[in-house]
Amino acid sequence: MKQRVPISLTVNGEIHELFIPPWQLLLDTLRDELGLTGAKRCCIEGQCGACTVLIDGKPINSCLYLTIEAQNQEIVTAEGLVEDGKPHPIQKAFVERGAVQCGFCTPGLVVATKALLDQNPNPTEDEIRIALSGHLCRCGAYVQITEAVMAAARETAQKEVGV
Amino acid sequence: MFPARFNYYRAESLPEVLDLLARHGSEGKILAGGQSVIPLMKLRLASPAVLIDINRVRELQAIAGDERGGLRIGALTRHHHMEIKKWPRSLALLMDAARDIGDPQVRNLGTVGGALAEVDPAGDWGPVMLSLGARVRAVSPKGERTLPIDELFVDAFTTCLAEDELLREVEIPPLSDGTGTAYLKMERKAGDFAIASAAVRVNRSPDGRCQDVGIGLGGVGLVPLRARGAEDLLRGSNLEEELIREAEESVRKECEPLADIRGSVEFKRQVVGVLFRRALKIALRRAQGEEVEAGHV
Structure with missing residues (x-):
C-alpha cells in the first residue's frame, strides 16, 4: 500500500506539488499541509458546511472529499477571495452587516456566496436561503447573513455598471 | 476521523x-x-x-434520449445536474426529487447511480425510478445486462449487483401523452433524509380513465417499495375520490416502515398515505398541463 502519492493541487490559483496519503481528506491537506485554515474542521461529517470550499466553482464539503480527487481541479478557499490584501466585497458585506458573530461558519458561507453570485448575480431572498441551506450558523445570524448576501449582490452589480 | x-x-x-x-x-x-x-x-x-x-469517466456522465423516446441517465450524473436540467413536464418529478436531496454541497458531488446503488431505505431516486418503471444497465468484465429497477434493491444498503459489476445507467421508458408525475417527501429539516416519500406517475386518457399508474414509496421499508396493490386499484378506474382513498389505505398497508428517530411506525404509515394522495393529485393536474409546485412538506 502506497503511503504517499504525488499530486498537483491548484489552490487559489497557486499550484502545489505535494506527497499525500491517498486517504487524506482535502480539508486536512488544506489546513495541515498548506496552512489554509479558512475551511473549518467542525462536524466532519458533511452536516454543517463549515469546511466548504469551491471545486471548479461549485461548493463542496472538503471533509467528504479526498485530496487525490482534486488533482487538476481548481480549488478556491475563503483566503482566495482576498485581492491585493483587501477583502472581497462579499467578505466586507459580511462584516458590515453583522453576519459574523463567532465567525466559525463564515469562511464556508463566504465561498458558497461567491458560487451563488457567480451563477446568479441578483438572487432573491428565497434563492439565497436555498443556496446556503447546507450551512449551520450556531450563533443564529441567518437574517444578517441573508442581508449580507443581498448587500454583496448590490455592491457587485454597482461595480459592474461602473457606479 | x-x-x-x-x-x-x-x-x-x-x-x-x-x-x-x-x-x-x-x-x-x-x-x-x-x-x-x-x-x-x-x-x-x-x-x-x-x-x-470513476469520477473522470466521461461515458458515465451523459443524459441522452434513446431511439424509442425514452431517456438514459448516466450513473455519474450529479444530483445538481438533475436539478438544473430542463425536463419535459411529464418528468417534473425528477426536479421535485433532485432539488431537495441533501444540500447544495451534497448535490454538487452525489450521483444518481451512486444513490441507487447505495439503497439507502430513505433515498429519493429509488421511489422515483420505481414509479417510472425504470431499468438499470449494469456492466462487468463478463458482459452487460439490463434489469428492472425493482430487482436492483435486495435489502437495505444491498443491491443484486455482483462484486465486479458497475451500475452504468438508468433507462427511463418513454412516457405516453397525458402523463403527469410528482414526488413529495416529508423531511425534518433541510438536507435531511425523508421521514417518508411518495412518487407517482399517472396517465389519464381523454375520457378520464386511468390508463397506467406507477407508485414508489421511500422511507417506509428496508428498500424503496412499489405499491402494486394501490396501482392495481387505480389502473383502469375513473379515479373516483372514493377509490383514491382506498388506494391511500392500500399504500399504508403495503408499506413496512420501521420506527426510528424520524418517527413511529404508525406516524410513517399515516404520512406516506397522505403524501401519496397529494402526489397523485399534483400529478393529475400536471397531466392536464398545469404548473404545480411540489417537493418537500
Missing part, C-alpha cells in the same frame, strides 16, 4: 473501470460522488482495500 488505508486507482474510461473491477472487485469499492462511501469509510463501517475512482 479519516478512512482506513487503501490503494487508490483513478479510471479514465469505462474499459479501465472494468479492468480494475476484474482485478479488485472483491476487495474494492467504487468511488463516485463519495457522499455516502466516504462517511462510511471515515466511520470505519467500510474499509475497502482498494478504491476505484
Whole structure:
C-alpha cells in the first residue's frame, strides 16, 4: 500500500506539488499541509458546511472529499477571495452587516456566496436561503447573513455598471 | 476521523473501470460522488482495500434520449445536474426529487447511480425510478445486462449487483401523452433524509380513465417499495375520490416502515398515505398541463 502519492493541487490559483496519503481528506491537506485554515474542521461529517470550499466553482464539503480527487481541479478557499490584501466585497458585506458573530461558519458561507453570485448575480431572498441551506450558523445570524448576501449582490452589480 | 488505508486507482474510461473491477472487485469499492462511501469509510463501517475512482469517466456522465423516446441517465450524473436540467413536464418529478436531496454541497458531488446503488431505505431516486418503471444497465468484465429497477434493491444498503459489476445507467421508458408525475417527501429539516416519500406517475386518457399508474414509496421499508396493490386499484378506474382513498389505505398497508428517530411506525404509515394522495393529485393536474409546485412538506 502506497503511503504517499504525488499530486498537483491548484489552490487559489497557486499550484502545489505535494506527497499525500491517498486517504487524506482535502480539508486536512488544506489546513495541515498548506496552512489554509479558512475551511473549518467542525462536524466532519458533511452536516454543517463549515469546511466548504469551491471545486471548479461549485461548493463542496472538503471533509467528504479526498485530496487525490482534486488533482487538476481548481480549488478556491475563503483566503482566495482576498485581492491585493483587501477583502472581497462579499467578505466586507459580511462584516458590515453583522453576519459574523463567532465567525466559525463564515469562511464556508463566504465561498458558497461567491458560487451563488457567480451563477446568479441578483438572487432573491428565497434563492439565497436555498443556496446556503447546507450551512449551520450556531450563533443564529441567518437574517444578517441573508442581508449580507443581498448587500454583496448590490455592491457587485454597482461595480459592474461602473457606479 | 479519516478512512482506513487503501490503494487508490483513478479510471479514465469505462474499459479501465472494468479492468480494475476484474482485478479488485472483491476487495474494492467504487468511488463516485463519495457522499455516502466516504462517511462510511471515515466511520470505519467500510474499509475497502482498494478504491476505484470513476469520477473522470466521461461515458458515465451523459443524459441522452434513446431511439424509442425514452431517456438514459448516466450513473455519474450529479444530483445538481438533475436539478438544473430542463425536463419535459411529464418528468417534473425528477426536479421535485433532485432539488431537495441533501444540500447544495451534497448535490454538487452525489450521483444518481451512486444513490441507487447505495439503497439507502430513505433515498429519493429509488421511489422515483420505481414509479417510472425504470431499468438499470449494469456492466462487468463478463458482459452487460439490463434489469428492472425493482430487482436492483435486495435489502437495505444491498443491491443484486455482483462484486465486479458497475451500475452504468438508468433507462427511463418513454412516457405516453397525458402523463403527469410528482414526488413529495416529508423531511425534518433541510438536507435531511425523508421521514417518508411518495412518487407517482399517472396517465389519464381523454375520457378520464386511468390508463397506467406507477407508485414508489421511500422511507417506509428496508428498500424503496412499489405499491402494486394501490396501482392495481387505480389502473383502469375513473379515479373516483372514493377509490383514491382506498388506494391511500392500500399504500399504508403495503408499506413496512420501521420506527426510528424520524418517527413511529404508525406516524410513517399515516404520512406516506397522505403524501401519496397529494402526489397523485399534483400529478393529475400536471397531466392536464398545469404548473404545480411540489417537493418537500
